Amino acid sequence: MISNQRRSLAERIFDILNYAFMALFSFICIYPFYYVFIYSISEPRLAQKGVYLWPGQFNVDAYIKIFSLHTIPHAFLVSVEKTVIFTVLCVYFSSMLAYLFTKHVMPFRKVMYRIVISSMYLNSGLIPWYITMKTYGLRNSFLLYVLPGIINAFYIILIKTYIEQLPASLEESAQIDGAGFMTVFNRIIFPLSKPIVATVAVYASVGCWNSWIDNYLLVENPNLQTIQVILFGYLNEAQSLTQDISAMLANAGSGRQLHLSPETIKMSITVISVLPIILVYPFLQKNFIKGIMLGAVKG
């Protein structure tokens, strides 16, 4: 350890600049989120004049109105549903295939593994993908959100590497007891792989929550819109939603005076669409980092 006395002036200047710079970097990363949040809970007219650090006159009318509109809570639920279902399917089936790939007695193991890994580098392009999904009848279907991507080559590499270092004895004893493939997988392998499964679940769920091109290009059904596309639509003043909201603003005069502005509503929808990420963020971050470490070791 270098003692304080031996630290040169240059080092001390570096330290101060370093702390200042890192504080600034952190501020730039987090402040936009904070700003949108305080704007969304401010009185609109005050917000328009500028809010910087504290909300101006606490006001959640925008949220009250948003949740009384059918569109946004519904889209939020669709996003939650698709994320949960996709994550479960992806984690379970990718793990099962990864487990199969650890079985050296399986014929054609190497060929099949290569086929799966090569899927990582193949990219048909937007149009062929679109046509294929349409041909499979996934257009305007909830299945479009949860079927593609269940088997993911990168996750399979991660899980396979993890399963390979589990002690083989556990599995062997179960097999001697006469347990079949599914029993061994469900009762032993899958539960033992919990750390890596959690990591993969995090990758899969964040990806699914944030995806929207599939919805945008292939799903017109208003009941299947996801929160991302609704947010984008409103940011771009998409027709129907803007009408809903302007009708809402016009009605605001009846009864209690509501404090609303298009900006406040935009900010509120943004907050709603990032909220799930922020809520589970500590869990997300821990597992993402674990994944990146494992990926780095592998790659």
Add this chain to the structure above:
Amino acid sequence: MLSKRNKIGWTYFLVAMPFMIYVIAFYFVPLFGWVYSFYNYNPALSFSQLKFVGFDNFVKIFHERSEIFRVLKNTLAMSFLMILITPLPMIAAVMINEIKHNKFKRFIQTVTTLPNFISWIVVFALSFAIFSNEGLYYTLLRNLHIDVPVIGIMGNNGAAWFFQAGLYAWKTIGWTMIIYMAAIAGIDSEQYEAARIDGADKFGLMRHITIPGLGPTLFVLLLLQISNLLNNGLDQFFVFYNPLVADKLDVLDYYIYKVGWGVSDYSYATVLGMVKSLLGIALLFAVNYLSKKTKGESIL
């Protein structure tokens, strides 16, 4: 008769079959869509009714070369800026490593990785909140009685590339930094001890141990970035596209979308996508070959 071992093996094989069918259906079947490159695709017609046009759609790339050059210029400009950004996470990681307060260190790490977890739509929403004309930045300037340009940064044509590169940096630096921090954690601490005994100061340690220790990681990430020369991604350019910056944000990925959905020339869009994919794979192999030659290690 099969031996017991073989029987188990074939059971596994049978279980694996549905998975393989799935992989073929979702990753390989779409490749057959490339066949539309040779047809005049029309969604209303069945395949047998489509008109075979040979290489017409490929020749079109040549006829539209001025458009293609413009799009390639944007694509390469964005990729070049992204390559310039590549060393920044490494520098940030080296700096963070010098912060001795663990709580502050963890705070920086937590906060700077957050942008990685949000979609480009949300990035757009945040950017709108700050840089639109009624947004925070211009409101602040007005309140300080500073003149505000009529057209904000999001519509500034001259700055469009740099603004997008800045957003990309904002979204990715904190995250990529973690890869470097993992690499720093892997550097042998005895090296530091030895250098300290030799009288190296903080800067000496950084220059002679930490930064050289990160070289291989930087090299791999740089190569991967180079292999993505033609892939800027659709999302970012899709959400930030507007008439004022249109000619600057037309990168290949966006252009393919536009040809497909804007003017419904599906076949030509397929050709462009196919050429882009094949060039991408070629680049990846080239870069991998380079890595094997120089480092004796494959990055794939």
